[in-house]
Amino acid sequence: MAVTKEILDEIALSRAEYDMIVDRLDREPNPVELGMFGALWSEHCGYKHSRPLLGMLPSRSARTLSQAGAENAGAIDIGNGLAVVFKVESHNHPSAVEPLQGAATGVGGIVRDILAMGARPIALLNSLRFGPPDSAANRRLLKGVVDGIGWYGNCIGVPDVAGEIYFDECYSQNPLVNAMCVGIARIEDLASAAADRTGDVLLLAGAGTGRDGIHGASGLASRTFEEEQELRPTVQVGNPFLEKSLIEACLEALATGRVRALQDLGAAGLTSAAVESAARGGRGIALDISQVHRRESGMTGYEVMLSESQERMLLAAAPEHVPAIREVFDKWDIACRPVGAVTEEPYALITDGAEPIASTPVSHLSDAPRYRLTGRQSAEAIDRQRLRLRDIPVPSDAGAALLHLLASPNIASRQSVYRQYDHQVQTNTVVGPGAGDAAVLRIKDTGQAIAVAIDGNGRHCFLDPYRGGQMVVAEVTRNLSCVGAEPLALTDCLNFGNPERPEVYYQLEQSIRGMARACRALGVPVVSGNVSLYNESQGTAIFPTPIVGGLGLLTDVKQHCGAGFPGAGLAVVLLGADQLTARASDLAGSEYLSAVHGLVKGRPRIDLDLERRVQGFCRSLIAGALAKSAHDCSDGGLAVALAECCIIGDNRIGGTGPVGFRASDEFANGVPSRWDAALFGEAPSRIVVTLEPEYVPSVLQSAEAAGVPALTMGTTGGSRLTLGSPMDLPVDKLAGAWHGGLNTALQ
Structure with missing residues (x-):
């Protein structure tokens, strides 16, 4: 019997996509399989509307060590045998529903992306957008988000060194919470998420699996908000103290040389981690979810596979190395249990003990449909571009205008926010928040330093997405240059409304085109990133807001x-x-x-x-x-x-x-x-x-x-x-x- 529209809406799949699944499987999917397809074909995981456009962005340079999208984050060679790993990602919708936990778990998730590359996290940055602060609801969101960022980052001991905050009415019901993390590793120690060795054991390490975050990728991050939806259960709950131990345990396990692959459990949980690792390695997986350690009783197979409980990592290792790896995690008091194996046949076979609950080719799950739409600039957008100086009255007092601007929430000092973050922990921060246009962090024992910055301007992109896309790339590289750093590479998070609307798709396509042109002109590739679409409610979209994080290099830390x-x-x-x-x-x-x-x-x-x-x-x-x-x-x-x-x-x-x-x-x-x-x-x-x-x-x-x-x-x-x-x-x-x-x- 065909599924109902209500079920498809819950997992953000269209009827046409459901028919496509039936066609691929040559049968109706069972509930667990349908949930897995919904998660992996979601906009958040599958990039259905954005992947055809992202190819316009240059992604390689002489310093790139990873292809954009091939791993969890981008890696850049900075010399001396070292790599910097970095990425920015969104946690917009969860933060709108539960601001403290939404922002906190956004930090935790981006940290694990860096960890999955085998790098030690050394810095956090954030880019935030809210509605006007004269609203109590917007003030509550800001306070919750700032509290969540500070709580999680301070507890795990990673400094928050730079960021930005802007306010506009268009973000009132759709705040943007973009978190960026930077890590460092020796090049030979970089890890991969590709599970490519048949017979390797899959180990699930970290927190127990609960019911939090189910449908986070599909139901929350891949559709627009509706007032009547109660989405609070889809927001994950974080434990930064466990994450700190998980970071140390994973790095120590990697140092043994016995971990073959490492992948974090983020959006879509175990489904995404296991299937994407297998897809990257060209292999299959056999999972027995009865072996998954849990913190709630009575969980169904559907819930276990789609839970987005935080602080979890999936490792692949040869069977003979499993005891040694588990010993490392035992030392850190982190649960680590075998839950499956890598198989030669590229199939995803999921069982609950002896009972099969899902069986489908990995490629069917990992190869989401791609949509190349036709965008259209609206008449209102064209009209907005008309501006004549003679139509704007000149204020009578230039000094009063300057004071008014300096006190504007979009320009005023952010010290009251960043003083809640520890930006000196790890003792690498040379130029911190408020002191320069970018943060500067020394690279110990090298005499070098890196600079990091994060920028965006939704108003410019709202008025002209093509030129606005160019300007955000120029802004972040200019900020790196202002501290003396040569820009090396970028990461981006593309925050837009519903791409199925022609005017929003136009904004998305033109912004990416503009960013691509600027990247080529300024010689910087985009090596990692994230797309956050459907940022709108009641038919009103946010400003098109591409956020760009930049990495630069100073050969002499003293020359900044x-x-x-x-x-x-x-x-x-x-x-x-x-x-x-x-x-x-x-x-x-x-x-x-x-x-x-x-x-x-x-x-x-x-x-x-x-x-x-x-x-x-x-x-x-x-x-x-x-x-x-x-x-x-x-x-x-x-x-x-x-x-x-x-x-x-x-x-x-x-x-x-x-x-x-x-x-x-x-x-x-x-x-x-x-x-x-x-x-x-x-x-x-x-x-x-x-x-x-x-x-x-x-x-x-x-x-x-x-x-x-x-x-x-x-x-x-x-x-x-x-x-x-x-x-x-x-x-x-x-x-x-x-x-x-x-x-x-x-x-």
């Missing part, structure tokens, strides 16, 4: 820059522009346009060749010890960038604190009459750097030779930010607005 002005008497130079301009495109999607005028309009633009030259020149200044600080112009434009440089100031231990800035007469006189577009416009490819005054002539000459426009703006020092007639404010007043903005909004 922070964002703040490090002292008085330094020349301040703007790279990327030789004059201030006032263009409508600069205001497109800007925080100024939104916060001051209540508009999200315009069409942003970017010159990728200029971006490449500016970033390279900035890195050369830092490597040559010429640049004393570097901070990019992004949210809030040039005026906000200068204010932040003043407020952050010399934040070293024993430093002088905030540092003022006085514009030169030439610069102040060059501010256009449309000072709002010139000072608050968010044109990309611009970096504020400080230099010793005697180096300015030679630096300007070198910039011209490198094809990099540059503009001398003024000098650091004093206690005020002075831009001539448009703006003259005490730095402590700016700091009060910036430091207090988020807390005020949350109250």
Whole structure:
């Protein structure tokens, strides 16, 4: 008898997909098989609508050690026989339902992805989006998510070193919680998830299996929200103390050389872990779920196979090595039990003791259907791109506008959030949150350092997804360059609405096209990532929000820059522009346009060749010890960038604190009459750097030779930010607005 629509809706399969399953099996699937298909064919696991597009992204370079999608995370050779492993992933829908556990288990899951590569996790980052903080519901979500991130990360001893938070009405019922983890391993110690040796034993290690998280991948992460659905049981429950022990046990087991494959149990639980490991290895699996250790009684085979209980790993090892591996886990007081074997025949055979409960070719399960749709830009989207400066009134007070922007929840200091995270544990953090445009972490015993950053801008992609996709790649690589790191590779999490709607599919396709173009122009591959679709409720989608995490390398950890002005008497130079301009495109999607005028309009633009030259020149200044600080112009434009440089100031231990800035007469006189577009416009490819005054002539000459426009703006020092007639404010007043903005909004 054919299944009902209600059952198919519960596992997010269409009737056509069910018919496809019947056709592949040449029979009706039983309930366990149907649940496994639903999970593995879900958008979250199967990438049905996105996989045909993801191939546009470049994924290889001379430093890549893994093909994107082939393993749990991307691996990059950083020299000295070391690899950095990193990935970003979403936990949006679980965090909307149960913010603390949703965010906490998002951290736990991304950490296990890094662990599955044989790497020790050394850093966490996060990218968060919420509705406006004047709503009690949004404040509750923010508090729960921040509590969950801090609780889990602090307990497992992995520092949270960088991140971002933005607010907009479109995220009110669909918060975005994207977690990124970075790990390090010796190249020869990298692990694989491919179970490719017939006869190997499959070992399930970690927490007992419970009923939490069932239908998490299919029912929660692969469909839109409906008010009447009670989804709380689909949210996983985390135990960070167990995860810490699991990390150490897995790394010790790997060090024995006896573990052949390692895979974490995340979305779709044992189903996904076992089937994907077998598929990667071109083999089959025979599982006996009666051997799965559980924390709840009376669980059915369906529940065991689809549970997303956290803190679990699947290992493959030769039979003769099983006792030694179990001894390692016993030492760490971690349950580790044989639950099956790798088979020659590429079949997934699942039994409960002697009773068969599922039998299907692995390829049927792992090869989800792929949909290549036709996107369409809506008439409303085209209309949103029309923006004329003459239609935007100029505020009467530039200083008041700057204070308003600095206090905006989208620009104000995030210190009240990141101070809840331990960002110094493991003692590798050189530049932490709030001090620079990217975090810098030393690589012990090498003299090197890595830089990591995470960025996104949904408004830009909402207005022009193609150019917005380019701009997010440019932004994250620019932030890496601002601390002196050469960008090596990226990871992405693509957060979009329902791809079955033509306007959303258009956003998805064009954003990926734009990202791909920028990646090629800037020489960075995308080596790992995640897609989170169906982020909408009541027919309203979020802004298209691709989040990009970046990895960069500093050959000398000592040659790095922070964002703040490090002292008085330094020349301040703007790279990327030789004059201030006032263009409508600069205001497109800007925080100024939104916060001051209540508009999200315009069409942003970017010159990728200029971006490449500016970033390279900035890195050369830092490597040559010429640049004393570097901070990019992004949210809030040039005026906000200068204010932040003043407020952050010399934040070293024993430093002088905030540092003022006085514009030169030439610069102040060059501010256009449309000072709002010139000072608050968010044109990309611009970096504020400080230099010793005697180096300015030679630096300007070198910039011209490198094809990099540059503009001398003024000098650091004093206690005020002075831009001539448009703006003259005490730095402590700016700091009060910036430091207090988020807390005020949350109250």
